[in-house]
Amino acid sequence: MDALLSGLITVLSVQALASPAVTRFEIMELPRLQSGNTFTNPMAINEAGQITGESGSTQISVGMHAFLWSPGKEMIDLDQGLWPWTTGMMINESAVMVGDATLCPDFDGACASQPLVFYPDGSIIELGPAYAGYLVITGINEQSMVIYNRASQSGANEPHLWTPAEGDIVLPTPDNTINGYAMDINDHGVIVGYSIGSGYVPHIWTDGTVASLEVEQGQAGKARSINNSGVIVGESTFSGSSQATRWMNAQAQPERLINDPEAFGYTYCNRIYDDGTIIGTWKDSQSRVRPFRIAPDGTVDLFSLPEIGLDTLDLIPVESTPEGWLICSHVNEFYQVEPVVWIPGEGWIFTNTRLVGPGSNTSEQPVDCNSHGQIITRGASWTSPSFLNPMPPGDVDGDGLVGVNDLLGVLESYGQCNQTPSRLCPADVNADNQVNVNDVLGVIDNWLY
Numbered sequence: 001m002d003a004l005l006s007g008l009i010t011v012l013s014v015q016a017l018a019s020p021a022v023t024r025f026e027i028m029e030l031p032r033l034q035s036g037n038t039f040t041n042p043m044a045i046n047e048a049g050q051i052t053g054e055s056g057s058t059q060i061s062v063g064m065h066a067f068l069w070s071p072g073k074e075m076i077d078l079d080q081g082l083w084p085w086t087t088g089m090m091i092n093e094s095a096v097m098v099g100d101a102t103l104c105p106d107f108d109g110a111c112a113s114q115p116l117v118f119y120p121d122g123s124i125i126e127l128g129p130a131y132a133g134y135l136v137i138t139g140i141n142e143q144s145m146v147i148y149n150r151a152s153q154s155g156a157n158e159p160h161l162w163t164p165a166e167g168d169i170v171l172p173t174p175d176n177t178i179n180g181y182a183m184d185i186n187d188h189g190v191i192v193g194y195s196i197g198s199g200y201v202p203h204i205w206t207d208g209t210v211a212s213l214e215v216e217q218g219q220a221g222k223a224r225s226i227n228n229s230g231v232i233v234g235e236s237t238f239s240g241s242s243q244a245t246r247w248m249n250a251q252a253q254p255e256r257l258i259n260d261p262e263a264f265g266y267t268y269c270n271r272i273y274d275d276g277t278i279i280g281t282w283k284d285s286q287s288r289v290r291p292f293r294i295a296p297d298g299t300v301d302l303f304s305l306p307e308i309g310l311d312t313l314d315l316i317p318v319e320s321t322p323e324g325w326l327i328c329s330h331v332n333e334f335y336q337v338e339p340v341v342w343i344p345g346e347g348w349i350f351t352n353t354r355l356v357g358p359g360s361n362t363s364e365q366p367v368d369c370n371s372h373g374q375i376i377t378r379g380a381s382w383t384s385p386s387f388l389n390p391m392p393p394g395d396v397d398g399d400g401l402v403g404v405n406d407l408l409g410v411l412e413s414y415g416q417c418n419q420t421p422s423r424l425c426p427a428d429v430n431a432d433n434q435v436n437v438n439d440v441l442g443v444i445d446n447w448l449y
Helices: 002-018 404-412 437-448
Strands: 024-029 039-045 051-056 064-069 085-091 097-102 113-118 124-126 135-140 146-151 157-163 167-170 179-185 191-196 200-206 209-212 221-226 232-238 241-247 267-272 278-283 289-294 300-302 312-320 326-332 337-343 347-350 364-369 375-379 386-391
Touching: 039 064, 039 364, 039 375, 051 097, 064 097, 064 113, 085 135, 097 135, 113 135, 113 146, 113 157, 146 179, 157 191, 191 232, 200 232, 221 267, 241 278, 267 312, 278 312, 289 326, 312 364, 326 364, 337 375, 404 437
Parallel strands: 039 085, 064 085, 135 179, 157 179, 179 221, 200 221, 241 267, 289 312, 337 364
Antiparallel strands: 024 386, 039 051, 051 064, 051 085, 085 097, 097 113, 113 124, 135 146, 146 157, 157 167, 179 191, 191 200, 191 221, 200 209, 221 232, 232 241, 232 267, 267 278, 278 289, 289 300, 312 326, 326 337, 337 347, 364 375, 375 386
16 A cells, blocks of 8 residues: 555656645534533633633523633633633633623623633632723733723723732823723733823833833824734824834834825734734725734735625734734625635635525624634624634644545545535545545645645
8 A cells, every 4th residue: 555655646746736735624613511502602712722711601590601621621610600600701821811700690780890810720819809890801911910901980991900929900091091991911011002081192011100102293092012022013193194003112113004005094903923923904995994914024915805706894803823824804795704814825715614695694703813723713692613723734634644544535535525615525625626636636745745
């Protein structure tokens, strides 16, 4: 058998480049904490593929519960039944999670919220006092420092920092501030965000002190993300127009990032990564939201819209990976949402089963992604939450490798592919809706590579 395969590879290898294999995704449905009429709503994934979120039911007798889960393992209920509704919202690489609890049995009246930290050993810490008002968790770093925003007793919004060593701290804001917001924290504990007073002012918090970032005279801005090198991105106004902005450090002048005339009107940055990659959004001449990515070398890519036979309303960036993938929420003219990934050399890839049809109200929204391209999604009303695991081009059996077993898998399925889309057919490695010699060549191409 080995000699036969070796001969086949030798004969066909010169043709292999004409039959490129494509990236496919193994799709797993997330489990539920309880059987029956319960739901799972994933919220975040870390580099190890560990996922947190909420699972359970809106019924008072069941409730929703924060969980920790990774493929091949049991889903863990994190809240130990101490609260009627808890949610895991973010997770770091040590599997420390931050989320909240709703302190009432239903949604009648003003329900207080309690921010929480869940440790993988089962311990739970309550962050600050519970309060019936606005609460949004915005970050956790690798030192398990947490930032969140909540309404104060006066009704104004306060940015908060919690650290394992010092507990809960209300971050200071300038005297003329009505509301302050902490948006991101890096692993050194430096925080960025903005305040609202006489206008929007971008801020940076270092060691508990606040400073304003530079903007053009008389203009406004928001800081949204900071990486571990201290580079900050967000938006600020240039000549009265709000534009994607970078500050190379806390003292730097604002740098307008998108000068392409095709980018019409408002642009802003969603996130900056440690390698300097930036992702954000811009609007075209039809006011459709579209993504951009700026590579570490400064190359700006304003992404075109997928050509799928339906008009695209919005294409909203979710995450990027070191390999240049861009994960987005695709919204079509029927307001259906589905995950779509830009992969260099392959273009736009719809990862999950395509929508049932226009007007079906079927949606599958991407929620989060790690640098390995593992994506978590959820559908309408928390139905069919999925873990999408990318498989190397040419990988038929899903073991993460391309070899003899994958070639045999193509030969065993020769001529057969009844899945829609064909990317869900393991043996159709080049996604052309049939299994034939091109798929054999696609395996060989990646085997030799």
